[in-house]
Amino acid sequence: MPYVTVKMLEGRTEEQKRALVKEVTEAVSRTVNAPPENVTVFIEEMSKNHYGVAGVRFSDK
Template sequence: MPIVTVKLLEGRSDDQKRALVEKVTAAVSETTNAPAEKVAVIIEEMSPNHYGVAGKRVSDS
C-alpha cells in the first residue's frame, strides 16, 4: 500500500486539498500499478512560522 505525505503551508481550501488527494492518488496508482483504493495520502499543514527558504522564514517575507 503506497503512503504519500504532502507537506503544505496552511491556507489551502478544502476543494484544493480534495483535488490534491484525487490527483496524487491517480498519479501514484498509475505509476506503481497499485489499486487506487490502496493509496493513502496524508496532508500535513504547516504554519509559515515553521518553514524557511534561503535562510528566512516564509512568515517574515
Template sequence: MTTGGDKMPIVQVEIIKGRTLEQKRQMAKEVTEAISKNLVCPPEAVKIIIREMEKENYAEAGTLFADK
C-alpha cells in the same frame, strides 16, 4: 514485473497552511491517480497524509515564510 498489489503506498505531503478544502480534495484525487497508475495498484490502496505547516515553521533561503 511487480503488480504493486501487495503494496500500500503512503504519500506524505507537507504544505503551508492556507489551501482550501477543495484544493486539498483535488490534490488528493490527482496524487492518487498518479500513484495508482505508476505503481500499478488500485486507488483504494493509496494513502495520503497531508501535513499543514504554519508559515512561522518553514523557511527558505534563511527567511521564514511568515516574514515574506
C-alpha cells in the same frame, strides 16, 4: 501501500485538498501499478513561521 505525504503551507481550500487527494492517488496508482484502494494520502500543513529557506522564515519576508 504506497503512502503519500504532502507537506505544504496552510491556506488551501477544502475543494483544493479534496482534488489533491483524488488526483495524487490516481497518479500514484497509474504509475506504480497499485490499486487505488491501496493508496493512502496524508496532508500536513505548516504555518509561515515554521518554514524557512535560505535561513529566513516566510513569516519574516
